[in-house]
Amino acid sequence: MDPALIAFLLSTLRLSTPLAIAALGELVAERSGVLNIGIEGMMLGGAFAAFVLGVYSDSALLGVLGGIAAGVGLAALFAAFTLWRGADPIVCGAALNLFALGATGTLYRLVFPPELGQRGAPQLGELIPGLNGFVVIAVLLALGVAVFLGRTRLGLAVRAVGERAEAAHAQGVRVLALRWGSTLMGGACAGLAGATLVLWISDTFVEGMTSGRGFIALALVLFGGYRPGRIVGGALLFGAASALQFRLQARGIEIPYSLLLMTPYLLTLVVLAVFAGRVRTPADLARPFSGRA
Amino acid sequence: MTALRLWLAPLGAIALATAVLALILLALGASPARALGALLSGAFGDSLALTNTALRMCPLLLVGLGVAVAFRCGIWNIGGEGQLYVGAIAATAVATRVAPDAPGLLLLPLVLAAGVLAGALWGGLAAALRVGRGVSEVLSTILLNFIALLLVAYAVHGPLQELSSAYPQSDAFPDAARLGLLPGLGRVHAGIALALLLVAAVWFLFFRTAAGLRLRAVGLSPEAARYAGIRPEREIVRVLFISGGLAGLAGALEVSGVTGRLFENLSAGYGFTAIAVALLARLHPLGVLPAALFFAALATGSGAMQRVAHVPSVTVQVIEALVIFFSASFALPRRAGTD
Numbered sequence: 001m002d003p004a005l006i007a008f009l010l011s012t013l014r015l016s017t018p019l020a021i022a023a024l025g026e027l028v029a030e031r032s033g034v035l036n037i038g039i040e041g042m043m044l045g046g047a048f049a050a051f052v053l054g055v056y057s058d059s060a061l062l063g064v065l066g067g068i069a070a071g072v073g074l075a076a077l078f079a080a081f082t083l084w085r086g087a088d089p090i091v092c093g094a095a096l097n098l099f100a101l102g103a104t105g106t107l108y109r110l111v112f113p114p115e116l117g118q119r120g121a122p123q124l125g126e127l128i129p130g131l132n133g134f135v136v137i138a139v140l141l142a143l144g145v146a147v148f149l150g151r152t153r154l155g156l157a158v159r160a161v162g163e164r165a166e167a168a169h170a171q172g173v174r175v176l177a178l179r180w181g182s183t184l185m186g187g188a189c190a191g192l193a194g195a196t197l198v199l200w201i202s203d204t205f206v207e208g209m210t211s212g213r214g215f216i217a218l219a220l221v222l223f224g225g226y227r228p229g230r231i232v233g234g235a236l237l238f239g240a241a242s243a244l245q246f247r248l249q250a251r252g253i254e255i256p257y258s259l260l261l262m263t264p265y266l267l268t269l270v271v272l273a274v275f276a277g278r279v280r281t282p283a284d285l286a287r288p289f290s291g292r293a
Numbered sequence: 294m295t296a297l298r299l300w301l302a303p304l305g306a307i308a309l310a311t312a313v314l315a316l317i318l319l320a321l322g323a324s325p326a327r328a329l330g331a332l333l334s335g336a337f338g339d340s341l342a343l344t345n346t347a348l349r350m351c352p353l354l355l356v357g358l359g360v361a362v363a364f365r366c367g368i369w370n371i372g373g374e375g376q377l378y379v380g381a382i383a384a385t386a387v388a389t390r391v392a393p394d395a396p397g398l399l400l401l402p403l404v405l406a407a408g409v410l411a412g413a414l415w416g417g418l419a420a421a422l423r424v425g426r427g428v429s430e431v432l433s434t435i436l437l438n439f440i441a442l443l444l445v446a447y448a449v450h451g452p453l454q455e456l457s458s459a460y461p462q463s464d465a466f467p468d469a470a471r472l473g474l475l476p477g478l479g480r481v482h483a484g485i486a487l488a489l490l491l492v493a494a495v496w497f498l499f500f501r502t503a504a505g506l507r508l509r510a511v512g513l514s515p516e517a518a519r520y521a522g523i524r525p526e527r528e529i530v531r532v533l534f535i536s537g538g539l540a541g542l543a544g545a546l547e548v549s550g551v552t553g554r555l556f557e558n559l560s561a562g563y564g565f566t567a568i569a570v571a572l573l574a575r576l577h578p579l580g581v582l583p584a585a586l587f588f589a590a591l592a593t594g595s596g597a598m599q600r601v602a603h604v605p606s607v608t609v610q611v612i613e614a615l616v617i618f619f620s621a622s623f624a625l626p627r628r629a630g631t632d
Contacts, residue, residue, distance in 0.1 A: 037431055037432075037435075077618075081618050081621065081622050085622040085623075086622075087618070087621035087622040088621050090369045090371075090431055091364075091369075091568070091572060091617060091621040092617070092618060092621055094371055094565075094568055094617070095568075095569075095613075095614040095615075095617035095618050095621070096614070098565055098568075098569075098610050098611075098613055098614040098617070099610070099611055099614030099615070099618075101607070101610050102607050102608055102609065102610025102611035102612075102613070102614060103611050105605060105607035105608075105610070106317075106604075106605050106607055106608045106611065109605045109607070110321060110603070110604075110605060207607075211439075212435075212436075212439050215432065215435050215436060215439075218432060219432055219436075222432075256447055256450065256451055257446075257450075258443045258444075258446035258447040258450065259443070259447055261443050261446075262439075262440055262443045262444075265436045265439040265440050265443075266440065268432075268436055269422070269428075269433060269436050269437075269440075272422070272426075272428045272432060272433065272436075273422055273426045273428055274426075276426060276427050276428040276429070277426050277427030277428075
């Protein structure tokens with residue numbers, strides 16, 4: 001194969017993997033009726049934790065675990081306010097993004113000695129010859145989520161909670177427990193996606209480095225029509241678009257840099273404009289459930 | 294009792310957030326009393342501090358007002374930052390390219406009107422996507438923020454870059470396009486007065502006119518509003534126009550009143566802080582006044598706190614987030630169907 005084409009395909013795989021991982025987690029959360037627009041923040045928290053743990057321990061595996069833990073922690077904060085206190089999820093999701101941006105910025109500048117920033121984070125590397133560990137994880141995750149939601153009793157219960165929380169409650173399903181679990185799962189995936197940025201795509205942490213990937217993942221759930229396979233397909237499409245954008249930059253095509261950088265956001269908007277109206281979202285998405293019904 | 298709780302809740306949110314800030318300071322080994330003292334004197338201590346606080350309050354008032362109105366109508370406009378930036382771009386385009394030689398009395402109104410119009414259209418784009426294509430405004434306004442930020446970058450590296458091409462910034466505004474300063478108040482520009490007027494005007498619109506009643510009705514329950522003969526789609530377009538227009542005006546006032554030029558990172562995250570402002574105000578137009586003052590003081594004072602206690606200024610975002618969390622949990626008026 002043409003080496004340029006191979007480079008393009010590899011770059012597509014690299015750029016789509018974190019999008020797919022984050023979107024699959026959000027899929028589980030949204031199927032349970034939880035809309036968390038704080039993925040961006042959880043990803044950022046995951047990237048930061050992966051960087052700190054990775055650099056200190058020199059172990060990519062610990063970095064991955066740290067990223068997941070940070071995502072879960074931030075998701076728990078979100079769940080505490082939205083599920084426990086019944087606060088509005090959109091407002092709290094926006095706050096979560098702000099919180100993660102401020103918290104990682106503060107910790108990065110204060111707690112982390114600058115000389116460690118010079119050292120790159122360890123890289124996860126290939127798990128199967130030719131395939132980076134994160135790709136393997138993403139594929140397993142996609143299969144796992146598909147089987148879980150489509151073929152298990154617990155997955156059915158999660159979907160029931162997202163469609164008709166009150167009816168599920170009447171059947172004896174523990175609505176809030178499942179929503180908590182799904183939210184934390186979404187956080188774990190977002191944190192893992194953040195770890196991907198640091199332990200594969202670049203080897204360092206930069207404040208605000210997620211640069212909207214969390215929101216693109218959010219849009220991918222809609223674009224994929226709440227199906228794991230299509231969400232992965234959508235992630236690959238977006239990865240390809242970003243890879244193409246980088247290639248155009250490298251070729252020095254006469255398009256201003258800032259306009260090229262705009263493409264993923266514009267593409268997301270166009271995709272939403274075409275597909276959002278046709279997708280049926282879970283009926284009880286973002287509707288509070290008091291637990292007393 | 295409920296009314297009292299609703300008014301005490303914002304104070305409680307501030308108290309809780311301050312307590313968390315004190316804990317962060319302790320964890321960092323700084324004296325909370327000293328750091329918070331520095332914060333206060335940095336925000337209110339002398340005339341320079343007061344000027345800076347007032348200057349920061351202006352965009353927070355306008356964007357916060359827009360966010361409050363939109364949220365009240367059940368529209369989650371997270372796009373204040375983008376709407377502010379397109380307002381600044383349009384104002385700069387008029388002031389430095391389209392009509393720099395327009396007669397003095399005409400130019401400034403043109404510049405401000407361009408800002409309002411651009412912000413309103415940017416908000417209107419999200420409304421069109423929502424009403425016409427079923428795209429949630431949450432996602433579209435967030436994406437439009439990123440696009441607006443990159444548009445600024447494009448503008449100051451391209452069509453609006455200063456003619457000498459020395460720096461990525463626009464030409465300086467001609468004098469006739471600069472907002473006047475308020476007499477005796479340092480660098481405080483007349484935009485503050487305009488913002489205060491608009492707070493009163495929006496309050497009047499919202500609580501004393503039929504149009505305001507329609508907007509509030511849609512926020513309480515779109516279905517019930519429809520039965521009452523209100524078309525929610527139309528109100529959604531209207532409220533995003535208003536919300537975006539206010540943010541666009543804030544952007545125009547920044548370039549015309551404060552910086553005199555367009556450049557990247559012009560806004561200190563005003564569009565995002567505005568969400569905290571609106572929630573602390575319990576989505577009430579008049580509540581925006583103290584809330585904007587609080588966050589303006591926090592932002593101004595954080596510089597002083599950084600010097601004294603080495604707390605980075607980004608820590609302010611943590612406080613903003615906590616105020617949002619606490620306000621949303623304890624102080625937000627309940628919406629129909631939620632309880």
